[in-house]
Amino acid sequence: MRRRRRHALPGFGLTLGLSLSYLALIVLIPLGALALKSATIGPLEFWNAVTTPRALASYRVTFGCAALAGLVNLVLGPLLAWVLVRYRFPGRKLIDALVDLPFALPTAVAGITLTALYASNGPLGRWIEAAGYKVAYTPTGITIALIFVSLPFLVRSVQPVLEQLEPDIEEAAATLGAGRLTTLVRVILPTLWPAILTGFALAFARAVGEYGSVILSKLDAYDYAGATAIAVVLLLVSFAALLAINLLQLWTVRRRSSEAR
Amino acid sequence: MNAPRRHSTALRDPAWLRTLLLTIALAFVALFLVLPLIAVFGYAIEKGFDVYLASVTDEDARSAIRLTLLVAAISVPANTIFGVAAAWLITRFTFSGKNLLVSLIDLPFAVSPVIAGLIYVLLFGAQSSLGSWLIAHDIKIIFAVPGIVLATTFVTFPFVARELIPLMQAQGSEEEQAALTLGAGGWSMFWRVVLPKIGWGLAYGVILCNARAIGEFGAVSVVSGHIRGVTNTMPLHVEILYNEYNRTAAFAVASLLALLALATLAVKQLVGWRMRRAEPEHDAA
Numbered sequence: 423m424r425r426r427r428r429h430a431l432p433g434f435g436l437t438l439g440l441s442l443s444y445l446a447l448i449v450l451i452p453l454g455a456l457a458l459k460s461a462t463i464g465p466l467e468f469w470n471a472v473t474t475p476r477a478l479a480s481y482r483v484t485f486g487c488a489a490l491a492g493l494v495n496l497v498l499g500p501l502l503a504w505v506l507v508r509y510r511f512p513g514r515k516l517i518d519a520l521v522d523l524p525f526a527l528p529t530a531v532a533g534i535t536l537t538a539l540y541a542s543n544g545p546l547g548r549w550i551e552a553a554g555y556k557v558a559y560t561p562t563g564i565t566i567a568l569i570f571v572s573l574p575f576l577v578r579s580v581q582p583v584l585e586q587l588e589p590d591i592e593e594a595a596a597t598l599g600a601g602r603l604t605t606l607v608r609v610i611l612p613t614l615w616p617a618i619l620t621g622f623a624l625a626f627a628r629a630v631g632e633y634g635s636v637i638l639s640k641l642d643a644y645d646y647a648g649a650t651a652i653a654v655v656l657l658l659v660s661f662a663a664l665l666a667i668n669l670l671q672l673w674t675v676r677r678r679s680s681e682a683r
Numbered sequence: 684m685n686a687p688r689r690h691s692t693a694l695r696d697p698a699w700l701r702t703l704l705l706t707i708a709l710a711f712v713a714l715f716l717v718l719p720l721i722a723v724f725g726y727a728i729e730k731g732f733d734v735y736l737a738s739v740t741d742e743d744a745r746s747a748i749r750l751t752l753l754v755a756a757i758s759v760p761a762n763t764i765f766g767v768a769a770a771w772l773i774t775r776f777t778f779s780g781k782n783l784l785v786s787l788i789d790l791p792f793a794v795s796p797v798i799a800g801l802i803y804v805l806l807f808g809a810q811s812s813l814g815s816w817l818i819a820h821d822i823k824i825i826f827a828v829p830g831i832v833l834a835t836t837f838v839t840f841p842f843v844a845r846e847l848i849p850l851m852q853a854q855g856s857e858e859e860q861a862a863l864t865l866g867a868g869g870w871s872m873f874w875r876v877v878l879p880k881i882g883w884g885l886a887y888g889v890i891l892c893n894a895r896a897i898g899e900f901g902a903v904s905v906v907s908g909h910i911r912g913v914t915n916t917m918p919l920h921v922e923i924l925y926n927e928y929n930r931t932a933a934f935a936v937a938s939l940l941a942l943l944a945l946a947t948l949a950v951k952q953l954v955g956w957r958m959r960r961a962e963p964e965h966d967a968a
Binding site: 432434451452505508511526532573631661663664 | 696697700701704705707709711715716717718719722726761764768772775776778784787788790791793794796797798801802803804805806808811833836840856859860863869872891894898899901917918919921922925930934937940943944949951
């Protein structure tokens with residue numbers, strides 16, 4: 423008795439049973455249904471379903487717009503994080519809180535608001551159309567919506583790294599005669615790359631996931647096989663992005679530990 | 684005397700760079716975050732307060748609000764109970780397959796909401812064998828309330844567990860051990876030691892889960908069938924109204940969702956502040 427100084431905590435059986443059955447019921451069985459359904463589609467039929475001209479066009483729009491939105495945030499996200507961490511200005515706390523708005527605001531609300539703003543008669547759309555461009559209901563509009571949706575990912579992955587950055591490297595760079603801009607680009611930016619890329623991958627996965635109107639329009643026609651096939655393609659891309667994120671994080675940890683050595 | 688000043692100027696961006704970056708950042712925030720937020724409320728009250736009130740209390744709008752609250756009232760508690768159980772399991776015990784379990788809990792975040800809806804249609808829809816059995820027994824899941832609840836639960840599945848796992852990992856189990864040593868039973872330890880300890884983190888997870896449950900569009904849209912007054916949630920109602928060129932009514936309902944989003948952000952700040960206060964050593968770091 424005396425040997426076991428630590429008590430075994432209770433609840434293993436209860437929490438294990440509850441977690442596993444709930445996980446199976448809500449996530450695993452329904453996802454299994456998708457896998458089964460796609461397995462019943464023959465490989466040729468599957469290939470045909472995912473390579474119809476309509477499907478190909480939708481991949482171009484989805485991945486193109488998601489990548490473009492990610493690239494815009496790749497520049498502006500870290501910039502915003504830098505301003506929020508390093509500069510002191512009135513309203514900084516408010517803006518910091520507001521960065522999470524795209525997480526909290528339902529997509530339907532964001533969607534109609536951006537459409538109304540950028541429509542031909544909207545306050546922004548009117549200007550832009552006067553300049554000869556069209557935004558609402560075009561890939562540009564989709565890209566703007568995806569920039570909105572994926573903005574917090576970049577800011578929130580870079581911000582904690584910036585906050586923990588030790589000032590001594592920057593001081594060393596300055597002592598050695600580097601200008602401030604050189605220090606920013608050559609010293610600070612390289613330490614941020616893993617966080618920036620992680621944020622980009624998260625943003626891209628979210629943007630691809632958010633844009634699933636192809637499947638919706640396919641469902642309307644009750645083409646379940648086609649919808650399933652495209653769903654599998656989108657799922658694989660999301661999983662690949664998540665895998666990339668995990669590898670990136672592994673890389674970050676390795677870098678940190680080798681720097682510490 | 685000179686050294687500290689050199690330190691501070693070395694770490695300061697030159698004025699032109701500061702102004703440039705600050706201007707870009709503020710313009711971006713104004714255009715992408717502030718303007719849309721103002722626009723939601725602006726469009727909502729563009730025809731006056733009476734029209735706003737009428738749109739929000741319209742019969743279809745009221746039934747959409749009721750349905751949305753009902754769905755959240757089922758899926759948020761269910762995911763909360765699961766989240767606490769899973770976090771306890773993962774942070775307090777070692778067992779094989781633990782890493783796999785953690786990845787599986789995160790899985791719904793990787794699945795696009797539209798696909799989340801689709802998997803339930805495939806499972807329960809009329810074309811599946813389970814679906815035809817359900818139809819024969821007159822049980823409606825897809826294009827009915829149970830389907831909406833299931834899809835919402837799937838999409839919000841990881842929120843609470845994800846928030847609690849790192850928190851409980853960091854906190855350790857010293858207090859729980861002490862409570863047991865002093866003779867507390869399992870449940871009394873849970874209510875009087877564990878729950879107060881994880882309180883703010885739990886609150887944060889529940890708030891995020893609730894915000895997403897109320898705002899979910901893609902997954903719910905696939906399983907709902909858009910039957911007005913029956914299976915229309917608030918986000919779906921907003922979209923339908925907007926597509927019918929009923930802009931004011933759409934933004935009136937949307938403004939309720941936007942208020943909820945703002946409340947979520949406010950509570951998030953509050954919880955973050957309380958959690959930082961609760962761990963003074965975190966502040967020092």
